[in-house]
Amino acid sequence: MSATSTAHMRNPNAREVVVTGIGLALPGVATYGDLLGPLPGEGIFDPATGLSGRELRHKDRASRLALRAAGFALHDAGLTDADATFTGVADSTAVVVSTNLGNVDSVCEATDTIARAGVMGLSPLGLPQTSSNVIAGWVAIRYRLRGPNLTVCNGVTSGLDALSWARNLIVAGRAEAAVVVGVEPANDVVTKVLGEQSTDAAVAVVLEPADAAASRGARPRATITGYARARNLAAALVSAGVTEEESVGLWLVDEAGARSGHLLAATRRIDLEAQLGPLSGALGVLQCAAAAAHLESGATGNVLATAGGPRHDATGALLLTPWPAIRPSTQERGQHP
Amino acid sequence: MTWDITGMAAVANIGTSPREIFAALCAGQESRKPLKAFDPDKYRATHAYEIDDRPESGGDIPRRATRWLTTVVRQAVADAGLDEDLSQVPVLVGTTMREQRSLELWWRAHAEVALDDLHFGTALKETFGASTTYTFANACSATLYALAMATDMIELGMADTVVVAGTDAATESGFGTLDRVQNDIPDALRPFDATHKGMLMGEGAAAVVVQRAGTGNGPVHARVRGVSMNCDAHHATAPDPDGITRAVRDAYSRAGVRAEDIDLVMLHGSGTPRNDSTESSVLRHIFQGAKTGPRMTAIKAMTGHTLGGSGLLSLVMAVLAMKEGTVPPVLGLTDPISEAAGLGLVQGFPAAGDLTIAQIDAFGFGGINAVAIVEAAR
Numbered sequence: 001m002s003a004t005s006t007a008h009m010r011n012p013n014a015r016e017v018v019v020t021g022i023g024l025a026l027p028g029v030a031t032y033g034d035l036l037g038p039l040p041g042e043g044i045f046d047p048a049t050g051l052s053g054r055e056l057r058h059k060d061r062a063s064r065l066a067l068r069a070a071g072f073a074l075h076d077a078g079l080t081d082a083d084a085t086f087t088g089v090a091d092s093t094a095v096v097v098s099t100n101l102g103n104v105d106s107v108c109e110a111t112d113t114i115a116r117a118g119v120m121g122l123s124p125l126g127l128p129q130t131s132s133n134v135i136a137g138w139v140a141i142r143y144r145l146r147g148p149n150l151t152v153c154n155g156v157t158s159g160l161d162a163l164s165w166a167r168n169l170i171v172a173g174r175a176e177a178a179v180v181v182g183v184e185p186a187n188d189v190v191t192k193v194l195g196e197q198s199t200d201a202a203v204a205v206v207l208e209p210a211d212a213a214a215s216r217g218a219r220p221r222a223t224i225t226g227y228a229r230a231r232n233l234a235a236a237l238v239s240a241g242v243t244e245e246e247s248v249g250l251w252l253v254d255e256a257g258a259r260s261g262h263l264l265a266a267t268r269r270i271d272l273e274a275q276l277g278p279l280s281g282a283l284g285v286l287q288c289a290a291a292a293a294h295l296e297s298g299a300t301g302n303v304l305a306t307a308g309g310p311r312h313d314a315t316g317a318l319l320l321t322p323w324p325a326i327r328p329s330t331q332e333r334g335q336h337p
Numbered sequence: 338m339t340w341d342i343t344g345m346a347a348v349a350n351i352g353t354s355p356r357e358i359f360a361a362l363c364a365g366q367e368s369r370k371p372l373k374a375f376d377p378d379k380y381r382a383t384h385a386y387e388i389d390d391r392p393e394s395g396g397d398i399p400r401r402a403t404r405w406l407t408t409v410v411r412q413a414v415a416d417a418g419l420d421e422d423l424s425q426v427p428v429l430v431g432t433t434m435r436e437q438r439s440l441e442l443w444w445r446a447h448a449e450v451a452l453d454d455l456h457f458g459t460a461l462k463e464t465f466g467a468s469t470t471y472t473f474a475n476a477c478s479a480t481l482y483a484l485a486m487a488t489d490m491i492e493l494g495m496a497d498t499v500v501v502a503g504t505d506a507a508t509e510s511g512f513g514t515l516d517r518v519q520n521d522i523p524d525a526l527r528p529f530d531a532t533h534k535g536m537l538m539g540e541g542a543a544a545v546v547v548q549r550a551g552t553g554n555g556p557v558h559a560r561v562r563g564v565s566m567n568c569d570a571h572h573a574t575a576p577d578p579d580g581i582t583r584a585v586r587d588a589y590s591r592a593g594v595r596a597e598d599i600d601l602v603m604l605h606g607s608g609t610p611r612n613d614s615t616e617s618s619v620l621r622h623i624f625q626g627a628k629t630g631p632r633m634t635a636i637k638a639m640t641g642h643t644l645g646g647s648g649l650l651s652l653v654m655a656v657l658a659m660k661e662g663t664v665p666p667v668l669g670l671t672d673p674i675s676e677a678a679g680l681g682l683v684q685g686f687p688a689a690g691d692l693t694i695a696q697i698d699a700f701g702f703g704g705i706n707a708v709a710i711v712e713a714a715r
Contacts, residue, residue, distance in 0.1 A: 091583075095568070100455060107437050108444040110510035115445065118379045122517040128573040128702060130511045131433055132474035137703025140570040146580065149568035149705045150482065151474045153435055155456045161471060165486065172489040174566070189444070193452055231424065231468040312453060313462040313470065 017167040018220035018323050020213050021077025021206035022289045025050060025068035027199070028276065035290035036297070039275035047186075047200045055142065060129040061185040062102035063138040065202035070095075070139045070179050073204035078218060079177075086143040094147040094175035097136040098162035098182045099281040100155065101198075103129045105189040135183060147175045152281075156254065156308045157229055157316030158182070159284020164227040164318065166207050178207045182285030184278075199277035203286045210324050220323035221292035222303070229316045233260060233306060236317035242304055246319075249301020250294045252287040256309025267301075283307055284316065291320040339712070340488050340561040343553035344417025344546030345653050346409040349640045350386045350539055354412070358650075359657040361639065362665035363687045368639045369525050369537070375509050381522045382515075385507060386539030386641025399439035399448045403460045405542035406430065406504040410465065413500065413544035418554035423465035427496050429487050430457045430472050431479025431503040432645035433701070438506045457504070476701025477607070477642065478566070479503055480543065480649035481709050485564035487547045497549040503646030504542035512538050519609075526642065528606030528635040529613050529682055531672040536607045539641020543649040557714040559656040562694070563591030569704030576615040576700055584706035585623055585696070592710035594694060597627040599710075601658055601695040603651035606635025606667070607642050610674075616698065617676035624680070631696070632681045632688055634658075638668040648699030652709055655695035659713035664688045 022032045027047060028040025045068070056064040074080045079088045086093070106129040113121045128134045133151040140149050148169050152162040159182040166178035183202040184190065190198035213220050228239030233256075242248070251257065251267045258271045272286055273279050279286060284307055291303035302322075308315040345355050351368050352358035361368070369384040374397060377383060388405070391397055410428065414421060436455050442448035453459045458470035475482045480503035487499035515536065516522065523534035546553075547561065565587035569580030589595065605616055624630040636654055637643075643650055658664050666683045673682055697709040 090570070091567075100452070104437075104440060107440060107508065107510040110513055111441045111445050114375075114379050114509055114513045119381060119513045119516045122514055124514075124518045127514045127518050130508070130514045131476045131702045132435060132437070133433075133476045133701070133703045133705065134573070137568075137573050137705070140568045140703070141573065144570045146568050146570045146583070148482075148566045149475075149703060152471065153456050153474045154470075154472050155453055155458055158456075165471075168486065168489055168493065168495075172493060174485075174489070193440075229469050229471075231462075231466075235468075313458040314468040 015171050016210040016324055017170050017207050017224050018210045018213050019205050019222045019288065019292050020208050020218040020220055021073040022292060023069045023072025023076055023204045025065050025202040032289040033293045036293050037270065058125045059138055060103060060106055060134060061187065062099060062183050063135045065185060065200055066097065066135045066139055066181045066183040067142055069202035069204040070181055073179060073206050074143065077206040079206065089176050090144045091146045092176040093145045094166060094169045094178040095136045095140045095145050096150045096152065096162045096166040096178055096180045098152045098158040098285060099135060099184060100153055100158060101184050101190045101193060101280055102135050103132050104193060105187040106130065108189045139179065139181060156312050157284065157314060158281040160305060160307055160316040160318045161229060163224060163284060163288055167224050170207060170209055176212060180205050180207060180285055182282035184280045184282045194278050196278055201279050201282040203282055203289050205285060205288050222295045222320045223323050225321040226319035229314050231314060233309065233315045236315040240317040240319050242317065242319050247301045248304045249299055250303045252290055252303065252305040254283060254307045257306045288320065295322050338492055339550055340491055341548045341550050341553055341557045342545050342559045342561060342656065343548050343555055343557055344413040345558055345656065346412035346416060347543040347650055347653050348405050348409055349541035349643060349650065350388055351639055355653045355657055359654055362636055362654065363663060365666050365668050374507050375512065380513065380516050382537060384524055385537055387507060388540045397442060399442045399450050400436060400454065402436055402438065402504045402506040403457060406457055406502055407460055407464045409542045409544035410500055410502050413546050417546035419546065421465060423467035426467065426498050426500055427469040427490060428461050428467050428500040428502065429483040431475055431483040432472060432505055433476050433479060434505050434508050434511060434644060435472060435474055438508045441509050476703055476705060477644050477647055478699040478701040478705045478707040479645035481564055481697065481699040481707030482566050484709060485566045485707060488561055488564060491549050497552050499547050500544060501547055501649065502544035503649045505644035505646055506540050507538045525669060526608040526637050527669045528608045528638055528667060529617065529673050529677045530670045531674055533608045533610060533613055535609050536642050539643040541640060541643035541646055541650060543646045543653055545649060559659065559714050560712045562594065562710040562712050563588055564707060564709040565591060566707045571704050574702050575611055577704055578615050578619050580704055581615065581619045581700060581706050584708045588708035588710050594710055596623050598694050599631045599696050600692040601655060601664060602631050602633040603655045603695060603697040604633055604635040605698040605700045606637050608637060613674060614676045617674065617680060620680060630681050632664045632683055632690055634664050634683045635667045648697060648707060652697045652711060655697055655711055659692040659695060662689055662691060664690060
């Protein structure tokens with residue numbers, strides 16, 4: 001098996017995929033521009049009021065959070081009208097959700113109910129959330145999105161993985177746009193699983209091909225340029241096409257990256273979890289939103305987001321660069337099989 | 338473009354290899370068993386299609402789904418003549434429940450389970466040194482979704498070899514909620530039969546090695562012609578004929594085939610009245626112009642609904658059916674529902690036939706559909 005069999009997700013011949021919309025349902029963070037700090041700040045999203053409403057009735061908490069974030073992102077991308085109806089191409093718009101703990105409360109509470117009262121104590125309305133893909137299903141139903149519908153439950157790298165898979169779906173021609181949602185709910189079960197206080201967190205980004213975004217006049221915020229999931233940080237950076245010469249202006253790290261004395265040592269680092277609490281499956285997508293804030297701010301350099309490390313099964317890395325129009329050269333670097 | 342299937346493995350209630358499972362399907366002996374996994378007093382359903390590998394002393398143990406997964410991945414890789422070191426090979430795992438059964442045992446019985454055990458990358462790293470691993474919780478279309486994305490990876494030049502696998506162990510929350518919502522509790526899974534009452538869970542895992550055409554070391558079992566994936570965006574748990582029709586037509590378009598080219602359909606056939614009538618009606622419409630329609634079978638009648646891995650298990654059985662020229666019957670099918678009239682459902686005994694192209698259906702909660710078209714390698 002040659003090394004070229006490794007998954008390289010930086011293909012210079014592929015369509016460029018850009019971020020065209022961002023939405024947050026995240027206490028303590030009003031807009032994605034605030035993600036560059038300090039955090040938490042003056043939030044506008046309050047789960048106590050933000051998760052009610054007819055269309056959210058009978059849904060699990062993670063799905064409600066995700067629906068809010070997805071709604072904001074689609075609005076931000078200019079893909080919904082005044083009635084919050086989706087105006088894009090529904091048949092070829094994908095939904096990709098990253099979550100690790102989205103339905104664990106539903107699962108564990110069901111076992112308690114069965115032990116106490118048998119199956120007839122369960123609510124039939126709980127059926128959808130016994131399956132981990134419940135969130136992606138509700139987002140698709142709400143906006144009638146009939147393209148591929150994917151739920152990535154892949155540990156600490158999930159959010160970065162979800163962005164890469166959404167890009168793959170677009171590059172492979174299976175979707176013309178994708179709504180990528182990273183979401184984790186706050187509840188007692190999640191707190192017990194994590195061993196620390198859980199937080200409500202949902203973030204959604206809209207991805208589109210750069211040419212399609214340009215032709216409909218959308219405002220691109222960042223380009224998804226490189227990605228890898230590899231055995232360690234060094235291997236992930238190489239496979240994602242991040243070289244030592246890479247002009248990285250911001251490195252979005254998690255706990256492992258924050259401690260790393262790796263190259264890019266001089267780069268500004270932000271650990272979102274250190275400020276907001278555990279983000280799990282929401283982390284990578286929130287890192288993407290923070291990257292967009294950096295690139296839009298006029299600050300120099302590209303943005304690297306990493307998650308995972310020696311305490312986990314892999315390290316994920318995502319490289320985000322400015323959108324094509326303002327980039328000095330559209331030629332991508334990095335290897336390709 | 339086509340993709341070679343060079344390695345296959347599977348485990349289910351009726352066998353520990355694809356050949357054993359296929360032989361059991363052809364023999365057609367009743368396979369349901371009294372519910373063992375959970376306290377039967379708490380449930381109305383009395384039967385399931387479990388893999389009977391729990392401790393003799395009773396009780397359940399964590400990580401059974403993970404153990405089946407690593408077993409089938411090891412066997413599929415060996416079958417393809419590849420090294421067990423998967424450090425350079427992506428592994429795509431489709432599942433409905435992930436390790437939620439382990440989570441339940443941690444919650445209720447204090448089993449030793451860590452957060453990183455919920456997804457399968459942790460075990461794939463420990464066992465095979467694999468890092469480019471993904472756990473897709475895509476309900477009961479998960480493994481065909483994973484197969485579609487594996488073909489994309491090869492087509493996009495991101496890999497030459499991809500392992501696609503699926504696994505699920507029955508969970509109390511899933512089994513229990515399903516029990517709760519079924520009005521008339523099934524005592525067996527009887528797809529497309531007028532006596533069908535609903536779905537009963539099975540357990541199992543399956544894996545295939547998919548390689549860029551012509552790059553494998555060993556014989557090619559079959560060729561993937563194309564895999565579609567979409568979403569109904571209609572209902573959280575009920576199927577939608579429009580979404581399924583689009584998935585079937587997209588699969589044909591990707592594979593470059595017409596309805597009349599299909600020789601065999603491995604039905605989703607979950608045994609719920611809603612699925613069976615919807616799937617039958619869609620296929621009647623699809624095949625109404627074909628001169629002699631394809632043979633059709635539904636393996637869940639014997640394996641139960643193996644959830645995330647069920648699509649891939651059907652695919653592996655389709656490959657063996659094409660190799661053997663034999664289609665196993667649908668166990669217990671004697672009086673097909675009216676919507677299935679005219680469909681070539683195999684009843685009673687295995688049917689012999691020259692089979693070249695197979696269609697595999699997999700539909701899941703959330704209205705997610707995937708359809709694969711596979712061609713015999715001759």
